[in-house]
Amino acid sequence: MMPARSVTRAVVLAVAVLCARPAAAEPLPPNELGRVMILEYHKIDHPENRWTRTPDNFRRDLQRLWERGYRLIGLNDFLDGRILLPPGTTPVILTFDDSSPGQFRYVERQGEWVIDPDCAVGIIEAFARAHPEFGRAATFYVLPGADPPNRLFNQPALATRKLTYLATNGYEIGNHTLWHANLSRYREPVVRTQIATAQEWIQRHVPGYRPRTLALPMGGYPRETRWAETGAVNGTAYRHDAILMVAGGAALSPYAKGFDPYHLPRIQAVESEIGGWLTYFDRHPGERYVSDGEPATVSVPGKSAGKVRSIPGVRIVERP
Numbered sequence: 001m002m003p004a005r006s007v008t009r010a011v012v013l014a015v016a017v018l019c020a021r022p023a024a025a026e027p028l029p030p031n032e033l034g035r036v037m038i039l040e041y042h043k044i045d046h047p048e049n050r051w052t053r054t055p056d057n058f059r060r061d062l063q064r065l066w067e068r069g070y071r072l073i074g075l076n077d078f079l080d081g082r083i084l085l086p087p088g089t090t091p092v093i094l095t096f097d098d099s100s101p102g103q104f105r106y107v108e109r110q111g112e113w114v115i116d117p118d119c120a121v122g123i124i125e126a127f128a129r130a131h132p133e134f135g136r137a138a139t140f141y142v143l144p145g146a147d148p149p150n151r152l153f154n155q156p157a158l159a160t161r162k163l164t165y166l167a168t169n170g171y172e173i174g175n176h177t178l179w180h181a182n183l184s185r186y187r188e189p190v191v192r193t194q195i196a197t198a199q200e201w202i203q204r205h206v207p208g209y210r211p212r213t214l215a216l217p218m219g220g221y222p223r224e225t226r227w228a229e230t231g232a233v234n235g236t237a238y239r240h241d242a243i244l245m246v247a248g249g250a251a252l253s254p255y256a257k258g259f260d261p262y263h264l265p266r267i268q269a270v271e272s273e274i275g276g277w278l279t280y281f282d283r284h285p286g287e288r289y290v291s292d293g294e295p296a297t298v299s300v301p302g303k304s305a306g307k308v309r310s311i312p313g314v315r316i317v318e319r320p
């Protein structure tokens with residue numbers, strides 16, 4: 001038996017060890033007015049450069065997000081305010097522009113097509129198998145009419161299979177125009193045709209699929225934003241619930257007054273930006289979105305209920 005004095009010392013020691021845990025290990029209080037990172041990837045390939053993340057660095061991004069309590073959600077769920085995450089966790093959204101080969105590639109193994117474990121989809125799926133609570137979601141802004149290698153991931157015979165796979169496995173397909181047109185440079189009919197035709201060509205592969213969001217090539221807004229929001233060309237009607245920019249930092253919470261889905265900012269997933277934002281939120285945990293785990297309530301810091309936009313059926317709870 002331990003003498004009383006040693007017991008006391010052991011308790012003191014245990015308390016000291018507990019108190020010395022790094023701040024990151026403390027559960028974060030809910031803040032559903034906090035900001036959300038929408039990460040913007042281009043190529044997943046070698047070597048790492050301005051528009052390329054290597055497979056290993058992309059895996060490391062997922063690992064760093066996971067360790068810090070981030071969880072993948074779909075962009076459409078974000079727009080709908082359907083953030084169904086456990087308490088204390090933070091949503092993060094992955095987007096991939098330009099449908100380059102390293103984003104989604106099949107390789108042949110013993111006569112069967114399997115998803116390349118080194119492409120973005122393969123990496124996301126392997127990570128989700130190892131950490132099911134991390135989630136599995138991403139939006140792919142594809143180019144149905146671009147020159148190779150950017151036309152629908154560059155395996156023409158497998159394009160339908162890939163787009164169908166995305167549409168039926170928790171991923172989203174977004175509009176990025178037909179062949180990456182900078183919409184700031186064109187007249188209204190060209191802008192509308194670029195958008196409607198991209199959708200029509202996506203629907204050749206996935207009949208009836210409606211891309212709900214548009215990512216602007218090179219961030220170029222058309223002269224009037226409404227041209228990109230909704231319209232119809234030759235019987236193809238399009239309607240976008242959000243328009244994504246190429247930069248701008250972390251997005252506002254979808255519950256915040258001032259949330260503007262037609263000017264959604266993104267964070268380019270290069271080391272300087274992604275690393276910088278992870279460090280920023282490590283240092284300012286009060287600024288990141290933290291779920292309360294209750295889909296029917298929006299939990300916000302004290303005295304900030306006035307910053308929440310009114311959403312039917314959702315109750316606002318101010319934290320003490």
Ligand SMILES: [Zn+2]
Nearest residue numbers: 097098217218
């Ligand atoms: Zn692009």
